[in-house]
Amino acid sequence: MADMLAGRLHLADRTLRMESVAVPEPAPGQVRIRVEAAGVCLSDVHLIDGTLTPLYLPGDVVTLGHEVAGVVDALGDDVEGWEPGRRVLLQAGERDRRGTVFTRGVDYDGGWAEYAVASEDTVVPIPDDLPFEQACIIPDAVSTPWAAVTDTARTRPGEAVGVWGVGGLGAHAVQLLRLVGAAPVIAVEPLATARDRAVALGADAVLDPADPAFRDAVLELTDGRGLDVAFDFAGVTAVREQALTVLGRRGRLVLAGIAGKPVTIASDSPFNYFQQAVLGHYGSESEHVVQLVSLARQRRLDLSGSVSDVLPLAEAEEAVRRVHTKQGNPIRLILRP
Template identity: 85%
Template sequence: MVAQMLAGRLHVTDRALRVETVPVPEPGHGQVRIRVAAAGVCLSDVHLIDGTLTPLYLPDDVVTLGHEVAGVIDALGEGVQGWQPGQRVLLQAGERDRRGTVLTRGVDYDGGWAEYALARQDTVVPIPDDLPFEQACIIPDAVSTPWAAVTDTARTRAGEAVAVWGVGGLGAHAVQLLRLVGAAPVIAVDPLPAARERALALGADTVLDPGEVTFRDAVRELTGGRGLDVAFDFAGVTAVREQALTVLGRRGRLVLAGIANKPVTIASDSPFNYFQQAVLGHYGSEAEHVEQLVGLARAGRLDLAGSVSDVLPLAEAAEAVRRVESKQGDPIRLILRP
């Protein structure tokens, strides 16, 4: 008799999320199977369900969601080397195929909203015993995306003045990470008072309401009149981009980490060119960023305890999606536990 498990499956044709019983997958050549201990619920999961996002490379019309996954190795496929059952691991959020195409876990192939998940052996990352699964699972994407934006796309240097618009699942971690690399001041910008309070707790030097009429003057004062070296849009809102461009300094960079699916407008090329400013697109992260963050957590430099807003059983995946979509409780990350 084939072993069965629960899985949170998106039926793409009718955009329906169903927690259903499916066969436990068997690892193929070069794959490991993990017993999932924790899986994050991301806004992109919500967008897959509501139709804002659509899988590009999914061979079928059904997929198990979940690209933020951690657990214990349960079984090894043929040819797997260097791994043993019982090891604590997290899974990279995706992999490259032979042509170099990036395939995303839980989007283009089955992810971790399930009791068991498969992973190619080169997408498995060991985690220390003292890093809880609920924290480890969100490192791919929720933490690695802002880390890559801060360190690679923006090339943020110590002492640079920075601001983060949108202190949600990604922006909250950006605040922590910018402080970690020595940016100063770190300014958090959000219209929600609770989000601004959270930003202060996470290490922001100051917080601002983007709706205040004195906003631009406040940024100039906080930066000694020079403006921002880097502005990060983690909100994906047109008004954020427009506002951020008005407070960039000389050689200032605006990093678009949020996706608005709207045009990016530069009001006037004259000051933009004169001050040699730049608008930089950002998406996701690479395997090395996840490994760097695990190393930082192992060294005690990165504390993600405050990022886990709540833990729900896998059977309540639909409720977790509803809470993320409605922003109930203003969560950083909700976690599913099989």
């Protein structure tokens, strides 16, 4: 089989190299897809800079990319129900029988390549009118906040919510919270451009976390009761500390961002009295991706504004630089082979 271009992370020196590698052959139970679009996530940047390290990667080199969409190209033995040419996206990972989660582009080769292989049960069909550039970001960029909103927080209609960080995850959280009927949806962002984006995405109010009147503003927006749910999509210690000061009775703080730092509750007395909770959140389950594809198909979810730019796969290093420096304040950059 011919060779292909792939973005390979070498863990020994934490370098991303664009390399020519063999096109993978699908093993029994696997499907090979021709990649049409792959998202660039902040997690990819953290893998390169050493903030994150694969837990289950058997070697020290991996093709990055856990947000992937394309066309079925070839089938391994014993695969049924799929045919070449079918438009699909790939789940961001898979779980083994013991419950261990293996993440695509982290623990095994991902989609920053011309072709990728996947277990057949991680392949999800997408409608013909859903662009690959939008479909590829549903796993993770959209499904992670969707799972945080619907499962971890169990957000109910009419609940007052705050979203700290309106980047790749938080921007979608604003849309999804409106979809489930949360109100008001308050976006908290230090960047003025990101606050403007939050308004365009449907936030009922936007606040600067550095505003001395921040707590008073939240109480005014919530008729004095405080937030029912606060979402930390920034992964910053100061965010958690601030969010805890504006939680209401039975309020939940959901940690969707990863700070790698201790979580501190200033005083257990009000925390206990108001029966508040801190909830950890990570990723999503396969059904969340399927739900979102259905919502997109039924025109309940518009991801057209999520694609900040599309770059050739060969320019993966430039895409990583732009995400790292937040150049242009992107929601998602997409690589196209």
